Amino acid sequence: MKNFYILVFLFLSINVFAQQIIQDDFEGNGTITTWAGDDCDLNTNYANPFKIGINTSSTVLQYDDTGGSYANIRFDTSSNLDLSIKNTFSIKIYVSSSDITGNQENKVSLKLQNNTLAEPWSTQTEIIKPIVLNTWQTVEFDFKNDGYINLNAGSATPVSRTDFNRVLIQVNGENNKDLVTAYIDDVSYYESTYINQDPVFDRLVWSDEFDGQPGVTVDLDDSKWFKQTYPIQGGQSWANGEIQHYTDRMDNSYISNGTLKILAKKETYTNNNNVTKNYTSARLNSKYAFTYGKVEIRAKMPFGVGTFPALWMLGQNITETGGYWATSHGTTPWPDCGEVDIIEHWGDNQDFVQSALHNRSSFGGTVNKGGQRITNASTEFHVYTLEWNEDKMIFSVDGKVHYTYNPSIKNIQNWPYNAPQYLLFNVAILPNITAGFTESAMEVDYVRVYQESTASVSENDNLLDVSLFPNPVNNDLNIRFSSDLGNTKGTIYSITGQKVQEFYLENSAKKVDVSNLSKGVYFLRLASDKGNSSHKIIKN
Structure with a gap:
């Protein structure tokens, strides 16, 4: 009987805290099925009006704050999040300067809430990040390493909690009547690959x-x-x-x-x-x-x-x-x-x-x-x-x-x-x-x-069988591994050692848009829990 209770407990734990895959590219490959808007209009199948820079995909999410005081978009997760295992959300976002009014700071918030509460926001935690207008940009919300705001000062740190099952995204703050239209793409959730991000x-x-x-x-x-x-x-x-x-x-x-x-x-x-x-x-x-x-x-x-x-x-x-x-x-x-x-x-x-x-x-x-x-x-x-x-x-x-x-x-x-x-x-x-x-x-x-200096990047190539192609590259650089290395961070440096681009690999393959780089020689550093490697890239 004792073993039966242990099995039941393990079964419930797995079902309550399973770390499901959360992602959406708004082109039919997503796992999020519960998108909703509060005080705003929402379209999850909108033709990308700005197919430039790091995002040339055909379809994006349109978020249209038409003046609602607390406008946001949100989705519920199929099971509770365990931020001690996966702690980072990432989105791509574009806001045009012609699509905003008022004088709010240009920023985007990602909030985590408990949808089983009568007031889901009452125990929320939030990370706020600045955004730049008129360009696609990737914004990360790392609930392990970033500064966060707990609405209830008595709440525990996010990584020690397992009661979150709702994710909200809000542009340019709340409690205002200003208008904002934003385009969002490539929503994902993963374990942070924070590896001493302070440069050497x-x-x-x-x-x-x-x-x-x-x-x-x-x-x-x-x-x-x-x-x-x-x-x-x-x-x-x-x-x-x-x-x-x-x-x-x-x-x-x-x-x-x-x-x-x-x-x-x-x-x-x-x-x-x-x-x-x-x-x-x-x-x-x-x-x-x-x-x-x-x-x-x-x-x-x-x-x-x-x-x-x-x-x-x-x-x-x-x-x-x-x-x-x-x-x-x-x-x-x-x-x-x-x-x-x-x-x-x-x-x-x-x-x-x-x-x-x-x-x-x-x-x-x-x-x-x-x-x-x-x-x-x-x-x-x-x-x-x-x-x-x-x-x-x-x-x-x-x-x-x-x-x-x-x-x-x-x-x-x-x-x-x-x-x-x-x-x-x-x-x-x-x-x-x-x-x-x-x-x-x-x-x-x-x-x-x-x-x-790129000289500080480890030259000890213990990431096995890394392939980059095409190289020289025009627009998209493909990175492939022969085995799963877990979460891997990629950093591209100029030949003078300046960091020019960062990205994350969540599985054994990644297509990286490098169309914004000028012609020349660059160095790519790959870092994961299983090792580091560096590679030369030639941009046409």
Whole structure:
């Protein structure tokens, strides 16, 4: 009898929590039969009006929010989901800028609910992702690794729950009367193949070691640095109430004994605008700009109440008069260009260092900041590091992290950081400078910028019998395995190491649309629980 109860329990467990296949391509190959719309119109057999980019299929789902306050589309699953086994939903989505009204953020939500409750939403969990208009894009909702929102704060984490049996998709939020028409395709549900998705920045792409002949003072390498001298506020002064002039003289910035010195001095100086001030210093712009990577700066801060040194970055597109990039790239004013303060130090708060982000969502006295107290900031060198990828920025000193910036929904207001930034080093003088101050220098031993390298991709090909065809490829790349490897993640890199495309293989075959890639050589990395491999692709 005991064995009978065990068998009954196992039978019920399998039937309640079986991980059924959930997918729909809206061309007759789907397993979802319960599509429904709330407060909106729904058509699961709509001719694809935008057969471009990553989605040239003939038929898609049309989601037409005609002004319903809580418009969404949904389907029920045949058995409860177990997110500890499968945890990721994926969709393709297209929203045209001509098919929306209002000023809602462009985003898509995926919600999980319990349809056996009188109020199914009462215990829901939700992931919200930003979308880009006028293009097909793949959006993933990973309930194991992504940030989620539980409507009921007392609910457990999604991966520990097995009560979900309803899936909702909602575009541009709820509780509004705005109109939205969206097209959705290739809905699927699978186990996350999250394999340390943070990139490894191991390829040195730009640096200055500030080396020179011992005992000899030399100027900076003018192929790498520009000395910015023109005041940004009406030709008179700089921001933050700074009271110094920045000069291009070697008196204020130079290399000696293996380090860069930016020397702030008390002296009377009249600039080219015939403005006289009592302090001088230097502000350096790098002649190199980049998107994503790791920045390491080994530096020592100056001494003195009123000194304000900074190692930081600005968007290359800033329209800042007198900056190195303004003439060739200036299109966007501050703060919309984005500012990244890798490290700042104030002489009246000795040994406290801070990192901060300034953008349209918060600037000036920004709330996007974090810092830590270190020892001997002005007498010893410390390594100040920024790791910047497409998802977040991590700030640390000597390997100890003090701030991570990772807004859950990224938009132009809070994340202009998907475009090139350049480096700035400076020492400012604030009005509270101590009367006895004469001079003090910030020293920089080196600055190094690293990015991802295809060399970091494992060359140990232990994914057996992988075939790619055609190669060279025009539009569709076919990937085949001789055996089932489980969930496999594919990442395509340019020859310079930049990640250009990601996708997932859920079985032993995959057709990948690479029509958006430019002609050239690329590298494909395949990674699964059973191993890694890398392959060269030639795009015609």
